[in-house]
Amino acid sequence: MERFIREYPIHTEISVAWGEMDALQHVNNVVYFRYFETARIDFFTQINLLADLQSTQVGPVISENTARYKRPVTFPDTLLVGVSISDIKQDRFMMHYSVYSQAQQAVTTLGSSQxxxxxxxxxxxAELKPALLDALKSHELADA
Incomplete structure (x- = not known):
């Protein structure tokens, strides 16, 4: 887990709720998109992306989401959702999510959002502002 935290300095801790499991007794696949959303908003808050939204009316929208399920997650568990950035362009960037299960001590799910x-x-x-560009670059994947 320490390695995961070093790799993802901005990460969000999420407790798995009993009601997130489906009839097959694991977290339902659609719930991961809520986990990604929670981590994304936490990331945006930490880099001040949403600070100017009310005054500028410029903000992020999602044009694509993906998820790859590697291992099932069950209640009870606490997840860490790490965020990294790649493919920074003039008006867009890719966010990557890595979901780490504390109970399993392993990454269970990978995802991304354009x-x-x-x-x-x-x-x-709208174009990325210089301050946002700098913040994104500081969380860019090492091999991107």
């Missing part, structure tokens, strides 16, 4: 900056006033894509 994030596009969007101007809600104009209804068009």
């Amino acid at each position: 994030v596009v900056m969007f101007n809600f006033k104009t209804g068009k894509k």
